[in-house]
Amino acid sequence: METNKEFRVCILIEATTIPQATFDLINWLKHHSDFKVNYILIPSKSRNLGMKPSFFKKFINSLNNIGWRIIQYFETFHYKKFHSDHLMHSINISHKELILDLRECFSSKIELSASNLSRLKESKIDLILAFNLNQYTNLLKKFSKLGLIAFDHYDQKNKSFRPIGFEEVVSKQGKTGFSVIRLPRDVEGIEILFQGAFPTHNYFLANHLNILRRRNFYIKKYILFMINKNLNNHQTEFTEIETIANLDLIPTLKEQITYIFLLFRNRFTSIKNKLLSKGKFWKVGFVYSDWENFYKSEVHEIENLNNCYLADPFVMRVEGKNYCLAEEYSYDTSKGSIVAYELKDNKSSRIGRVIEESFHMSFPYLFEFKDKIFMVPETSDNYDIRIYESLEFPNRWKLNQVVMTDVFAVDSMIFRQKNKWWLFTNINPDGASDACSELYIFSSDDPLSKNWEPHLHNPVIVNSDLARNGGILYKNNKIFRVSQKQSFGRYGAEFSINEIIKLTNNEFIEKKVKHIKPDFISNGLATHHCHSNSSITVFDYLT
Numbered sequence: 001m002e003t004n005k006e007f008r009v010c011i012l013i014e015a016t017t018i019p020q021a022t023f024d025l026i027n028w029l030k031h032h033s034d035f036k037v038n039y040i041l042i043p044s045k046s047r048n049l050g051m052k053p054s055f056f057k058k059f060i061n062s063l064n065n066i067g068w069r070i071i072q073y074f075e076t077f078h079y080k081k082f083h084s085d086h087l088m089h090s091i092n093i094s095h096k097e098l099i100l101d102l103r104e105c106f107s108s109k110i111e112l113s114a115s116n117l118s119r120l121k122e123s124k125i126d127l128i129l130a131f132n133l134n135q136y137t138n139l140l141k142k143f144s145k146l147g148l149i150a151f152d153h154y155d156q157k158n159k160s161f162r163p164i165g166f167e168e169v170v171s172k173q174g175k176t177g178f179s180v181i182r183l184p185r186d187v188e189g190i191e192i193l194f195q196g197a198f199p200t201h202n203y204f205l206a207n208h209l210n211i212l213r214r215r216n217f218y219i220k221k222y223i224l225f226m227i228n229k230n231l232n233n234h235q236t237e238f239t240e241i242e243t244i245a246n247l248d249l250i251p252t253l254k255e256q257i258t259y260i261f262l263l264f265r266n267r268f269t270s271i272k273n274k275l276l277s278k279g280k281f282w283k284v285g286f287v288y289s290d291w292e293n294f295y296k297s298e299v300h301e302i303e304n305l306n307n308c309y310l311a312d313p314f315v316m317r318v319e320g321k322n323y324c325l326a327e328e329y330s331y332d333t334s335k336g337s338i339v340a341y342e343l344k345d346n347k348s349s350r351i352g353r354v355i356e357e358s359f360h361m362s363f364p365y366l367f368e369f370k371d372k373i374f375m376v377p378e379t380s381d382n383y384d385i386r387i388y389e390s391l392e393f394p395n396r397w398k399l400n401q402v403v404m405t406d407v408f409a410v411d412s413m414i415f416r417q418k419n420k421w422w423l424f425t426n427i428n429p430d431g432a433s434d435a436c437s438e439l440y441i442f443s444s445d446d447p448l449s450k451n452w453e454p455h456l457h458n459p460v461i462v463n464s465d466l467a468r469n470g471g472i473l474y475k476n477n478k479i480f481r482v483s484q485k486q487s488f489g490r491y492g493a494e495f496s497i498n499e500i501i502k503l504t505n506n507e508f509i510e511k512k513v514k515h516i517k518p519d520f521i522s523n524g525l526a527t528h529h530c531h532s533n534s535s536i537t538v539f540d541y542l543t
Helices: 020-031 055-079 114-123 137-143 166-170 204-227 253-275 291-296
Strands: 007-013 017-019 035-041 088-090 098-101 127-130 148-153 175-183 190-199 237-239 282-287 300-302 308-318 321-330 335-344 347-355 362-369 372-379 384-392 396-405 409-417 420-427 438-444 469-475 478-487 490-503 508-516 530-532 537-542
Touching (some): 007 020, 020 088, 055 253, 098 114, 127 204, 137 148, 137 175, 148 204, 166 204, 166 253, 175 204, 282 321, 291 530, 291 537, 300 347, 308 362, 308 372, 308 530, 308 537, 321 362, 321 537, 347 396, 362 409, 372 396, 372 409, 384 409, 409 469, 420 469, 469 490
Parallel strands (some): 007 035, 007 127, 035 098
Antiparallel strands (some): 017 088, 148 175, 175 190, 282 300, 282 537, 308 321, 335 347, 362 372, 384 396, 409 420, 420 438
């Protein structure tokens, strides 16, 4: 693939001390053979206001700053015990790399001197990269061949001016998102290249840094699309540009107090439940009904063993008997294995563990091929996607194939449609443990192949409300994908059933036909999985 070896990317930054994720993105650009990197330094947000605040306003701002620094200090102290991406880095900008230094500009009306205009024109910038929208982006885009690409809030119409990830925690939103947008050079508007949403973490710093990490992958993707002229293959939408205000303003002292109160309340509730042994456990239930109306039928529970829970059930009828295979997670070993039960009348008979490895296993997805039964369990703990073959169903299995390696993939499903086999899986492209947000599709002529062709638009969904798989269902020669929805502090809170309308190597369309909440179970708190063999439907739920 040919690219312009002198493709010049100009980065807008407010300071030379930057977060780890931003440092990683700049470092990738500087070490990429196709790019030449330059910089424009712009005033910080606090100096962009263009008016002199009163003494009272200065006092309030000082209190806000002090409170926010205290919160950040304690959150950083807690965060660094588990992660290392909280660090700040300094970048050295040489005289040749610096196009303009605008940090001494105080006026709200931005004007560039004749010498600055001349220098911008002479720089022959191909693309400007901004880490947020500001007062300079709409002006500077005119000096870039491809305009300006930026990181912004998820919702262009109802955006927050607080740091991304803060209000989502305060309001307990189930997802936190961001957009990658482009301001074209000669068009007054915003082109939305990408919108994605990810599960909200339970405190600001973790939520914010997660979004910055996820941002890098998609900004890289769309920069490469632009320089390789592949952007036309992806559907984008335009929206009118509004007045560009300051983003990521420090929360007010009142907002900070509200935030701290919520953190302490959540922590107190967690400790209280633990002391009172009010642990929540996943369970598996089954009903004698097709999946369309299973939530209206009498539920029969498969009893958990002591210190274990069941989840991710699949049901199959073999030689006149109904079998349920599921994940059994053991708190003693801190990992899951695959177990089997026979379902008869209103009772379940435990057969026992049928597959156990040294790593965690779950989601024992089943399919048939050439009169044999195969299983695709989740083995993300081993960073692969693998297929087991049944030697004697459901007791004996052997490893048949490792489909993919070095991949953090969960809840993989293989099924046939129109003489082609499809692999639906949830992959985190940066290798981290959140796999609830992206749906990837691959295709092959043989389900046991190691060569799977990726879908043109992978990932086809980037939204933690819709992406994660929860089973496959069939009805009247139609295929339905079960998709999980995450909520704040709750994995797998609800699920939807979606009819697959169109599925080709370059198209994917599905339509939601049902949305299932856990209220069909007494004291139900969550439900995220459903499967059926037409006569029996199995599902899991949290109480």
